[in-house]
Amino acid sequence: MKIATYNVNSINARLPVLQRWLAQSRPDVVCLQELKAVQANFPDAAIRDSGYAAIWHGQKSWNGVAILARELPLERRRVLPGDPDDAHSRYLEATVGDLVIGCLYLPNGNPAPGPKFDYKLGWIERLKRHAAELIAAGTPAVLAGDYNIIPTEHDVYKPERWLDDALFRPEVRAAYRELLAQGWSDALRTLHPEERIFTFWDYFRNAYARDAGLRIDHLLLSRAVAPRLRAAGVDREVRGWEKSSDHAPVWIELD
DNA sequence: ATGCCTAGTGATACTAGA
Numbered sequence: 001m002k003i004a005t006y007n008v009n010s011i012n013a014r015l016p017v018l019q020r021w022l023a024q025s026r027p028d029v030v031c032l033q034e035l036k037a038v039q040a041n042f043p044d045a046a047i048r049d050s051g052y053a054a055i056w057h058g059q060k061s062w063n064g065v066a067i068l069a070r071e072l073p074l075e076r077r078r079v080l081p082g083d084p085d086d087a088h089s090r091y092l093e094a095t096v097g098d099l100v101i102g103c104l105y106l107p108n109g110n111p112a113p114g115p116k117f118d119y120k121l122g123w124i125e126r127l128k129r130h131a132a133e134l135i136a137a138g139t140p141a142v143l144a145g146d147y148n149i150i151p152t153e154h155d156v157y158k159p160e161r162w163l164d165d166a167l168f169r170p171e172v173r174a175a176y177r178e179l180l181a182q183g184w185s186d187a188l189r190t191l192h193p194e195e196r197i198f199t200f201w202d203y204f205r206n207a208y209a210r211d212a213g214l215r216i217d218h219l220l221l222s223r224a225v226a227p228r229l230r231a232a233g234v235d236r237e238v239r240g241w242e243k244s245s246d247h248a249p250v251w252i253e254l255d
Numbered sequence: 256a257t258g259c260c261t262a263g264t265g266a267t268a269c270t271a272g273a
Binding site for chain 1: 258259262263264269273
């Protein structure tokens with residue numbers, strides 16, 4: 001079973017690239033982030049033509065998340081609990097087969113410090129509370145998405161330039177470590193502990209050609225799932241396609 | 256230190272992304 005996550009940076013601007021990648025990579029489950037479309041503007045028919053049933057949570061202008069699968073995902077929740085005032089579409093959770101799939105788009109948080117960074121830290125705390133419940137229940141779960149967190153200095157092309165950035169600030173990295181310590185494993189790093197792996201290259205500064213990237217898209221496996229991990233990778237060539245997202249798809253294969 | 260690019264909105268300039 002192949003599970004992927006892909007920040008598309010607009011589902012409608014990305015549709016040709018998404019369809020081409022789905023046909024080539026043939027994942028069983030896909031978590032999408034940054035739909036940048038209201039609920040009614042999700043291209044459901046085109047996704048069906050590609051062979052996937054989808055649930056999604058749209059929003060005007062920004063954010064928006066979706067889960068695609070061969071059979072219709074059974075929705076469990078469409079918001080992260082813990083803040084009734086949070087109107088961002090950044091979390092969607094569903095049952096697919098024997099797995100719970102959490103699709104997340106964690107806030108960017110820049111500039112830091114500031115209200116956006118505070119929102120990011122609060123969002124991470126809520127994610128940790130929810131993730132702890134999944135672990136406590138022994139749920140076989142995958143939390144996949146754009147975390148907007150560079151976990152370590154090995155996950156960024158030039159760490160000294162990112163020290164004050166909301167993606168790399170010490171408190172954000174610490175929160176990610178605390179999340180893993182609950183019993184989640186970072187699938188890409190588990191199978192490729194030393195490799196230089198990036199999932200995002202800025203549109204600026206010819207970043208992809210220079211391989212000036214970041215690893216910020218992650219698939220976290222609960223204890224019940226981790227032993228099933230067989231392969232993991234980044235479809236980085238997709239970032240080089242015409243009209244690509246600034247992120248590349250990231251995938252795992254489970255028994 | 257700044258803008259470099261891309262997308263959405265809705266009006267031709269701004270916000271936001273990371």
